[in-house]
Amino acid sequence: MAENNTPDILYTIVDEAPELASASFLPIIRKFASAAGVSVGTRDISLAGRIIAAFPENLTDAQRQSDDLAALGDLVKTPGANVIKLPNISASVPQLVAAIAELQGQGYDIPGYPEEPATDAEKAIRARYDAIKGSAVNPVLREGNSDRRAARAVKNYAQKNPHSMGDWSADSKTKVSSMPGNDFYANEKSATLAAAQAGDARIEFEGKDGAVSVLRDGWTLGDGTVVDATFMSVRALSEFLAGAIEDTRADGTMFSLHMKATMMKVSDPIIFGYAVRAWLAPVFDKYADDLKAAGVNPNAGMGDVLARIDTLPNAAAIKADIAALTAERPSMYMVDSDRGITNLHVPSDVIIDASMPAVIRAGGKGWDETGAKGDTNCVIPDTCYAPVYDEAIRFFKANGALNPATAGAVANVGLMAQKAEEYGSHPTTFEAPADGTIRIVLANGETLHAHEVEAGDIWRACTVNKAPIENWIQLAMDRQRLTGSEAIFWLDADRAHDAQLIGYVKPALDAAGVAEQFRIMAPREATRQSLETITAGRDSIAITGNVLRDYLTDLFPILELGTSAKMLSIVKLMQGGGLFETGAGGSAPKHVQQLVEENHLRWDSMGEFCALGESLNFLADARGNAKAGVLGAAAEAATQGILDNGRSPGRKVGQPDNRDSHYWFARYWAEALADQDGDSDLAAEFAPVARALAENEAAILSELAAVQGAPAELGGYYHADPARTAAVMRPSATLNAIIGEDRA
Numbered sequence: 048m049a050e051n052n053t054p055d056i057l058y059t060i061v062d063e064a065p066e067l068a069s070a071s072f073l074p075i076i077r078k079f080a081s082a083a084g085v086s087v088g089t090r091d092i093s094l095a096g097r098i099i100a101a102f103p104e105n106l107t108d109a110q111r112q113s114d115d116l117a118a119l120g121d122l123v124k125t126p127g128a129n130v131i132k133l134p135n136i137s138a139s140v141p142q143l144v145a146a147i148a149e150l151q152g153q154g155y156d157i158p159g160y161p162e163e164p165a166t167d168a169e170k171a172i173r174a175r176y177d178a179i180k181g182s183a184v185n186p187v188l189r190e191g192n193s194d195r196r197a198a199r200a201v202k203n204y205a206q207k208n209p210h211s212m213g214d215w216s217a218d219s220k221t222k223v224s225s226m227p228g229n230d231f232y233a234n235e236k237s238a239t240l241a242a243a244q245a246g247d248a249r250i251e252f253e254g255k256d257g258a259v260s261v262l263r264d265g266w267t268l269g270d271g272t273v274v275d276a277t278f279m280s281v282r283a284l285s286e287f288l289a290g291a292i293e294d295t296r297a298d299g300t301m302f303s304l305h306m307k308a309t310m311m312k313v314s315d316p317i318i319f320g321y322a323v324r325a326w327l328a329p330v331f332d333k334y335a336d337d338l339k340a341a342g343v344n345p346n347a348g349m350g351d352v353l354a355r356i357d358t359l360p361n362a363a364a365i366k367a368d369i370a371a372l373t374a375e376r377p378s379m380y381m382v383d384s385d386r387g388i389t390n391l392h393v394p395s396d397v398i399i400d401a402s403m404p405a406v407i408r409a410g411g412k413g414w415d416e417t418g419a420k421g422d423t424n425c426v427i428p429d430t431c432y433a434p435v436y437d438e439a440i441r442f443f444k445a446n447g448a449l450n451p452a453t454a455g456a457v458a459n460v461g462l463m464a465q466k467a468e469e470y471g472s473h474p475t476t477f478e479a480p481a482d483g484t485i486r487i488v489l490a491n492g493e494t495l496h497a498h499e500v501e502a503g504d505i506w507r508a509c510t511v512n513k514a515p516i517e518n519w520i521q522l523a524m525d526r527q528r529l530t531g532s533e534a535i536f537w538l539d540a541d542r543a544h545d546a547q548l549i550g551y552v553k554p555a556l557d558a559a560g561v562a563e564q565f566r567i568m569a570p571r572e573a574t575r576q577s578l579e580t581i582t583a584g585r586d587s588i589a590i591t592g593n594v595l596r597d598y599l600t601d602l603f604p605i606l607e608l609g610t611s612a613k614m615l616s617i618v619k620l621m622q623g624g625g626l627f628e629t630g631a632g633g634s635a636p637k638h639v640q641q642l643v644e645e646n647h648l649r650w651d652s653m654g655e656f657c658a659l660g661e662s663l664n665f666l667a668d669a670r671g672n673a674k675a676g677v678l679g680a681a682a683e684a685a686t687q688g689i690l691d692n693g694r695s696p697g698r699k700v701g702q703p704d705n706r707d708s709h710y711w712f713a714r715y716w717a718e719a720l721a722d723q724d725g726d727s728d729l730a731a732e733f734a735p736v737a738r739a740l741a742e743n744e745a746a747i748l749s750e751l752a753a754v755q756g757a758p759a760e761l762g763g764y765y766h767a768d769p770a771r772t773a774a775v776m777r778p779s780a781t782l783n784a785i786i787g788e789d790r791a
């Protein structure tokens with residue numbers, strides 16, 4: 048046990064598929080760890096858990112929960128942190144509303160989500176919910192930069208067992224469309240603060256009448272911080288979206304919009320709302336008053352718009368107009384064509400980091416309303432990062448699909464710490480209240496950046512602190528030295544923010560005498576270079592900012608490995624602790640749907656396996672815990688065993704699933720522990736466990752197989768019943784007898 052009763056390792060309680068997997072895997076981890084005297088605790092960062100923790104005064108003692116996210120947020124700033132972080136829901140408004148309703152239905156007396164808060168009390172409730180909305184977890188925990196890569200064993204496996212890839216044809220009409228100007232890219236201004244400029248800054252708006260209002264104050268900016276400000280013109284956005292819909296129709300392709308409404312939780316739902324409005328423009332014009340009366344908010348998506356229209360007396364007429372309009376529109380990229388869920392239904396259904404790689408992996412294909420595959424116009428309004436996808440598409444059209452059997456790897460070193468760059472910008476993002484000027488005024492009274500804006504324009508400021516930038520450059524140098532790989536800083540000298548970062552990077556590389564080992568290239572050129580490198584079978588390290596960290600660590604793994612779930616995702620915390628993220632993807636809602644319908648969980652726990660090994664090894668190195676080192680080495684051997692023997696889950700009901708893979712992991716782990724000679728106590732302890740797992744293989748596998756095919760009942764979606772979930776996820780009495788009860 049560590050000091051202060053903090054367990055040696057903290058495993059996070061999350062949502063959806065990874066949480067289901069934990070119901071099976073965590074008891075195994077705890078059994079093995081406790082034999083080595085390693086304690087494994089849990090902290091609840093699930094969406095439901097965070098909602099419950101936000102309203103203690105409304106709840107009974109039995110219902111109340113501590114604010115585990117805040118506690119973890121403090122812990123990651125200490126050297127003792129050792130956290131295994133699984134993917135959690137970053138909730139859009141429709142998801143938040145659904146989770147609240149589920150908890151209310153379970154007897155939690157929590158308030159509804161105030162859509163249009165009017166009173167102070169409603170505004171206070173809304174503020175609590177807004178802190179839970181979107182990507183509210185990762186930015187709090189990521190007190191370090193990111194090192195994401197495929198473990199060697201995982202990459203070797205993918206090369207030996209290449210996944211399927213869609214074919215690319217040179218005449219594919221799939222393309223990326225972005226605004227020609229007046230977007231965040233074009234309007235960006237950036238500066239690095241000198242010591243005399245540091246201190247408490249404010250953001251203010253000055254109307255045409257000269258009246259000044261403060262949008263944000265007490266905004267502390269340190270010496271050396273890179274501070275950006277930019278805006279997207281919504282007039283230009285609307286024109287662009289209307290043109291993109293027409294252009295899609297002319298091309299005969301399907302319309303798709305790719306955003307990150309979860310992490311960019313203020314700006315991107317607004318942009319998404321403009322797309323919903325553009326798609327339904329004639330209906331919004333004709334029925335403006337009715338839609339207003341129904342409380343329609345396009346930012347919540349088409350699903351919400353349609354549900355609200357249903358409450359109107361003239362719903363039938365409006366829907367007939369929508370149907371007539373839809374017939375004229377191009378096809379739309381679908382999330383679920385069987386259920387009629389379109390790309391524009393819910394802002395969190397199509398998330399760019401996962402959605403664009405899926406299109407590219409499929410050979411530039413999406414699925415339309417009829418379930419047919421086709422080419423798609425990928426609409427990514429802002430130009431900052433869209434060229435990465437545009438260049439990848441051009442590359443594959445010219446060269447054909449990547450061959451995973453021979454392709455090298457693109458690893459990532461990402462600037463992420465302390466809410467770096469755009470992903471930390473939501474508290475400093477605003478819709479311009481009227482025509483006027485928005486500016487940043489520094490502590491010394493100087494105006495740093497100012498923009499003339501029109502009402503509704505989306506203005507945002509981003510920062511990245513000096514220490515994270517320096518740490519990131521150092522991490523890049525370390526990774527390059529250890530691998531000898533090509534290493535590219537994906538920075539665009541013509542972009543205001545990137546030019547400031549280059550101002551840090553170049554002198555640091557020169558001072559270290561390693562400038563020759565690195566290149567600095569704009570995202571488009573870096574994409575081409577990296578694709579050429581991996582096509583030739585060599586490796587590259589992409590050293591990027593926070594957004595490209597996110598995008599590239601799905602894009603390249605999905606092309607190289609078939610999924611980003613198998614990534615090693617290490618956050619070296621700046622205060623010395625370790626945060627081990629599992630995989631680089633999300634919480635896979637479709638997997639839950641499949642489990643509930645047919646009791647098959649296709650979630651691959653490879654990310655958890657890799658993170659567990661790293662966390663144990665970190666415990667060994669950082670705390671001199673030798674037994675943890677033995678456990679860690681054995682966990683790595685078990686991970687290798689899963690790969691070598693093809694024990695990862697199958698996708699279809701009737702095939703071995705996530706639970707089978709956990710049985711195999713336990714078995715290989717026990718065998719590796721029984722076989723090692725570094726710690727004879729552990730060897731003696733695990734020899735009988737290994738034997739029992741091997742002798743009972745047939746019984747365990749048949750008990751696991753027997754439950755598949757029928758629906759499974761979890762007693763909730765966002766707040767499932769732990770006992771029912773455990774019953775579903777631990778259906779083998781024989782395995783449970785060997786592993787034992789889960790002792791938290």
Ligand SMILES: NC(=O)C1=CN([C@@H]2O[C@H](COP(=O)(O)OP(=O)(O)OC[C@H]3O[C@@H](n4cnc5c(N)ncnc54)[C@H](OP(=O)(O)O)[C@@H]3O)[C@@H](O)[C@H]2O)C=CC1
Binds near residue numbers: 133135
């Ligand atoms: N770190 C974090 O906490 C992250 C959280 N999220 C959150 O996750 C949710 C879903 O996001 P979404 O964009 O749909 O992306 P996901 O990564 O959850 O899902 C995309 C697809 O990737 C495949 N996939 C992902 N993980 C696994 C796995 N472990 N094993 C097998 N297949 C996997 C699945 O493909 P298939 O269906 O074909 O099997 C899945 O449908 C959102 O709430 C989002 O905010 C997203 C990214 C990171």
Ligand SMILES: O=C(O)CCC(=O)C(=O)O
Binds near residue numbers: 137310600631
């Ligand atoms: O925090 C989130 O919402 C998503 C994070 C993510 O996609 C990533 O880090 O890869």
Ligand SMILES: [Mg+2]
Binds near residue numbers: 400597631
């Ligand atoms: Mg991501």
